[in-house]
Amino acid sequence: MAYHSSSHTGYTPSAPPAPDSHGSGRMYPPPTNYYGPARYGSSHGYPDFPPGTHPDVIRSFQMVDMDRSGFIDESELQRALSSGYQRFSLRTIRLLVFLFKNPNDSLKLGPKEFAALWSCLGQWRAIFERFDRDRSGKIDSTELRDALYSLGYAIPPSVLQVLISRYDDGSGRSVELNFDSFVECGMIMKGLTEKFKEKDPRYSGTATLTYDTFMSMIIPFLVS
Ligand SMILES: [Ca+2]
Known part of the structure; x- marks a missing residue:
């Protein structure tokens, strides 16, 4: 393996690696937005999507937010994602809600959090396809x-x-x-x-x- 040096298989970096480093000391990632709940403040007007949000994302949110509460919960999210991607296990859904929800809210997502999650999943999808080499x-x-x-x-x-x-x-x-x-x-x-x-x-x-x-x-x- 080209990049698994025995001296650096672990979480033991002595310094932040260069972002473009391909050496064995690279433990920390360069700045990316592959993950991470965007913190948008506490506004939850509905519909309240960030400018430029793709209509599919808004449609998907509205389709599962049946009671127009402006939030979707775990099972609603599972329904939304299972239409856009393949089926998502409830375990993964729970983790996603935990990671993306506004810290002040209970286990549910508003439009902004949903849009951020959707965009993040698109990036993971691209990575998935790139590394599914066979x-x-x-x-x-x-x-x-x-x-x-x-x-x-x-x-x-x-x-x-x-x-x-x-x-x-x-x-x-x-x-x-x-x-x-x-x-x-x-x-x-x-x-x-x-x-x-x-x-x-x-x-x-x-x-x-x-x-x-x-x-x-x-x-x-x-x-x-
Ligand atoms: Ca594969």
């Missing part, structure tokens, strides 16, 4: 490793193994991810790394945090 319509562990690496995450093989084992159906066949599971893996890796970075502002690869902080950091990614 055109199987699924992402295997090598393709996943390469996709995450392209985003700047050099996931150690042991971590990748644990991650992908979540999707093992017990049949003995090697694991391949549908789009929703691929998104889930990407969100977990990116989300947890970002959380860790908040506690490691100097990119030392080490952080000190309390038990409470640690638990509240990881639990949402485990129970979604």
Whole structure:
């Protein structure tokens, strides 16, 4: 493997890597918007989509927001995404709602959050298709490793193994991810790394945090 040096398979960067670095020390991603709830403030007028939002996104939102409340919940989101993409598991849906919802709201999305999520999923879709090299319509562990690496995450093989084992159906066949599971893996890796970075502002690869902080950091990614 060209880029898995044994001295750098882990979260141990000594300095922020250059954004275009393809060396083995590249652990942190360059700035991207592949993930991340956009913080739009607290306005929730309806319809209240950002300027330039694609009509399909607005249509999709309106189609599932049957009661015109201006918000869609988990099951409504599942319905919306399952029409635009392939079926999304409720587990992935829960994680997406957690990551994209306005922090002041309960588990639901307004128009702006929905538009941000939609755009993010479009970017993940492009990555999925780019790294599905054998055109199987699924992402295997090598393709996943390469996709995450392209985003700047050099996931150690042991971590990748644990991650992908979540999707093992017990049949003995090697694991391949549908789009929703691929998104889930990407969100977990990116989300947890970002959380860790908040506690490691100097990119030392080490952080000190309390038990409470640690638990509240990881639990949402485990129970979604
Ligand atoms: Ca594939």
